[in-house]
Amino acid sequence: MKDMNALIAGFGGQGSLFMGKVIAYAGLIDGKEVSWLPSYGPEMRGGTANCSVCISDEPVCSPLVNSPNLLIAMNLPSFDKFIGAVVSGGTVIVDSTLVEKKSDRTDIDAYYIPATALAEENGLKGLANIVLIGKMLAVSGFSTIETLEKALGKVVPPKKQHLIAKNIDAIKLGMKA
Amino acid sequence: MAEKILMKGNEALAEAAIQAGCLRFFGYPITPQTELAAYMAKRMPKIGGTYLQAESEISAINMVQGAAAAGVRAMTSSSSPGISLKTEGISYMCGADLPALIINVQRGGPGLGGIQPSQSDYWQATKAPGHGDLHILVFAPSSVQEMADLVGHAFDTADKYRMPAMILADGMLGQMMEPVELKSGDNAAKQDKPWAACGHENKREHNIVNSLYLQANELEAKIKERFERYKIIEDNETMCDEYMMEDAEYVVVAYGASSRIARAAVREARRNGIKAGLIRPITLWPFPKKDIAAAAKNAKAFLCVEMSMGQMVDDVRLAIECSRPVSFFGHTGGIIPDPAEVLAEIEKLSGGAK
Numbered sequence: 001m002k003d004m005n006a007l008i009a010g011f012g013g014q015g016s017l018f019m020g021k022v023i024a025y026a027g028l029i030d031g032k033e034v035s036w037l038p039s040y041g042p043e044m045r046g047g048t049a050n051c052s053v054c055i056s057d058e059p060v061c062s063p064l065v066n067s068p069n070l071l072i073a074m075n076l077p078s079f080d081k082f083i084g085a086v087v088s089g090g091t092v093i094v095d096s097t098l099v100e101k102k103s104d105r106t107d108i109d110a111y112y113i114p115a116t117a118l119a120e121e122n123g124l125k126g127l128a129n130i131v132l133i134g135k136m137l138a139v140s141g142f143s144t145i146e147t148l149e150k151a152l153g154k155v156v157p158p159k160k161q162h163l164i165a166k167n168i169d170a171i172k173l174g175m176k177a
Numbered sequence: 178m179a180e181k182i183l184m185k186g187n188e189a190l191a192e193a194a195i196q197a198g199c200l201r202f203f204g205y206p207i208t209p210q211t212e213l214a215a216y217m218a219k220r221m222p223k224i225g226g227t228y229l230q231a232e233s234e235i236s237a238i239n240m241v242q243g244a245a246a247a248g249v250r251a252m253t254s255s256s257s258p259g260i261s262l263k264t265e266g267i268s269y270m271c272g273a274d275l276p277a278l279i280i281n282v283q284r285g286g287p288g289l290g291g292i293q294p295s296q297s298d299y300w301q302a303t304k305a306p307g308h309g310d311l312h313i314l315v316f317a318p319s320s321v322q323e324m325a326d327l328v329g330h331a332f333d334t335a336d337k338y339r340m341p342a343m344i345l346a347d348g349m350l351g352q353m354m355e356p357v358e359l360k361s362g363d364n365a366a367k368q369d370k371p372w373a374a375c376g377h378e379n380k381r382e383h384n385i386v387n388s389l390y391l392q393a394n395e396l397e398a399k400i401k402e403r404f405e406r407y408k409i410i411e412d413n414e415t416m417c418d419e420y421m422m423e424d425a426e427y428v429v430v431a432y433g434a435s436s437r438i439a440r441a442a443v444r445e446a447r448r449n450g451i452k453a454g455l456i457r458p459i460t461l462w463p464f465p466k467k468d469i470a471a472a473a474k475n476a477k478a479f480l481c482v483e484m485s486m487g488q489m490v491d492d493v494r495l496a497i498e499c500s501r502p503v504s505f506f507g508h509t510g511g512i513i514p515d516p517a518e519v520l521a522e523i524e525k526l527s528g529g530a531k
Contacts, residue, residue: 021354025183028356036183036354040209040292061441063353064513154183 003057004142005065007082009050010074010095015129018155019072020051022133025151026143027055035063048077055142070140072132073099074115093135095128111135113177119170127170134174145171181356186321186346187212189357190280191220193328194252196360199278200226201251203240205233205259208292209348210282213254234259238266238279245275246386248373250332254280256348257298258289267341268307272388274372274403276335278328279313279343282351285511293511294348296433299488302345303462310400312407314342314414315461317432321355327459329360334414336368338406345461347484349434349513407463416459417468421447425454427526428472430493431482432458435507435514439482442519451527461489469496478526479503482519484512 006023010016020036027034037052052065069090073079079099086092088107097116113135115128124131137143143151148171152164184192191213194202202221204214214230221228231237237253244251255263260281270277283298285291302315316331318324327344335342374384390396420440422428427446431439436457446453456472458465473479479501481490487505494503506522508514 021183024354028181028183034183034356037349038352040348040352060355061437061444062513062516063349063355063437066515 004053004055004070004140005068006053006055006070006072007050007065007068007085008053008072008074009048009078009082010129012049014049014074015126016049016072016074017051019129019133020053021155022130022148022151023136023142024053024055025154026147027053029147029150029154030143032056033059035060037063037065048075048081050078050082070136072136074129074132075099076101091139093132093139095132097128109139111139113174115174115177118173118177122169122173124166124170124173127167130167130170131174131177134171135177136174137171138175145175179358179361181358183354184321184357185212185352185354186324186350187282187352188216189321189325189359190254190328190344190346190351191216192359193325194278194332195220195224195226197250197329197332199250199252199332200224201241201244201249202226202228203231203237203244203251203253204229205231205237205255207256207259209284209294209351210254210256210280212351213280213282234262235266238263241277241279242266242270242273242275245270245277246273246373247375248370252278252280254282256282256284257286257295258284260298260301264301264305264307266307267313268309268311269388270341271307271311271313271403272309273386274339275341275386276332276339277341278331278335279341281343281345283345283347285509291511292348294350294434294484294513295509295511296345296347296435296484297486297488297509298345299461299483299485302343303464303492306341306343310404312410312462313340314338314410315345316342316416317345317459317461318350319433319436319457321350321353321357323459324350325357325359333368336370338410339372340406345433347434348511411463414460415463415465415467417465418457418459419468420455420457422454422456422472424452424475425472426452426475426477427454427480427523428476428478429453429455429480429482429519429523430458430469430489431455432461432489435482435484438514438516439519441516442482442523445516445520446523446527449524451523453523453527464492464496466496469493470498473497473500476501480522480526481505481507482514482522483507484514485509
């Protein structure tokens with residue numbers, strides 16, 4: 001896989017920072033160089049939370065992703081703000097339950113999946129973010145489901161480890177979506 | 178080999194300090210370093226240490242001074258505006274020859290400035306971290322692993338020369354997570370501190386820790402002795418890292434977060450056939466003058482890349498005795514430069530892509 005420079009963006013509470021950590025840990029477990037950088041500035045006050053995740057074979061120079069080759073947009077403000085920054089040939093995954101818009105760019109691969117609705121319909125309420133990781137895995141092949149399971153084990157706090165099985169279900173749901 | 182884990186730079190600094198035998202932390206919250214204090218608040222009580230949130234930065238640094246005077250490994254951390262408040266205490270510690278660690282996770286200034294990453298406290302850290310004739314050790318890590326590695330070294334070096342040390346980081350390094358391998362605490366130095374005012378049980382003369390010398394002769398002698406030590410430090414404790422410098426004609430000098438951006442630009446410039454290289458000072462004081470001077474032999478031009486208005490430029494000019502042009506590129510106020518912008522500057526210097 002070539003370098004992945006991902007930007008994961010949504011409202012605070014949707015789990016975009018958590019997603020980023022799972023993705024970064026997966027890269028680490030796969031033996032790659034990784035970085036994770038959260039937004040902590042005034043943009044957070046506007047209700048959006050995003051993080052940059054880099055996975056590379058070489059040491060990561062710039063952990064701040066201005067031009068993502070992978071964008072996950074979980075709300076409309078994030079979609080509007082970052083869709084233009086995606087590099088040509090890049091991939092965009094959108095939670096279409098919350099973002100009704102579609103991009104008119106023809107030089108990117110865009111996937112619109114109703115992650116929030118899918119999660120709710122399948123008894124996985126609150127795991128729309130993990131459904132999106134599943135879709136990301138299916139379209140990019142950035143890691144494996146086995147690695148992601150290990151990564152979840154690292155990121156999920158000890159008291160909540162029993163919830164990992166549901167997260168795996170969410171990944172599988174996203175892979176089929 | 179310990180397993181690599183993902184940690185924020187702020188947390189890695191804190192855990193590394195605990196592993197290095199730091200037992201006393203005094204702080205006051207400020208973005209973007211708060212995770213460091215929060216981590217200490219959780220961990221210190223569990224290891225029999227002290228975490229204390231003071232009523233202000235000024236109190237915190239003076240508590241560090243007290244603990245250091247008693248011979249204990251002590252530290253404080255803050256971000257730019259908070260460090261300004263600590264400068265009085267830092268000067269007093271220099272004047273009393275006390276070792277301690279001060280961490281500055283820089284944000285944009287002046288004044289309250291902003292909360293985004295910045296390197297605009299270079300002048301403060303390296304030229305005037307307090308009033309009087311003084312220096313402190315200044316270390317500038319560029320990755321989470323190096324943040325962890327430099328903590329123990331900073332404590333050890335501070336103890337060795339009896340002076341404060343600063344780790345000059347920034348909001349990007351503090352907030353980002355990277356894989357880090359933490360060294361276990363076996364090598365936490367137990368320095369003998371015969372000067373410490375830690376109770377003498379009537380078995381020796383009492384020690385006095387003080388920075389007040391009213392006799393001018395005495396004060397001058399004290400300062401001159403300290404500057405002898407500074408000379409030894411400049412000769413022995415300089416650290417820097419070089420990247421693609423063997424035949425470099427266009428030398429980028431950058432430290433900390435911006436050195437990572439510069440490294441990406443240098444790598445790209447090489448791919449485009451430009452003989453670019455990077456010198457990354459790890460100690461900002463002492464400044465790696467000799468390494469930079471040596472680079473001038475092959476160099477046609479130098480470029481400083483900083484997240485400031487160019488505070489390191491004059492140090493590079495002095496190191497090479499103005500024998501080559503030194504230009505500057507950077508952003509300030511909380512903006513992180515983009516590798517493409519730095520590459521464009523290198524290309525401009527070299528007369529365009531080859």
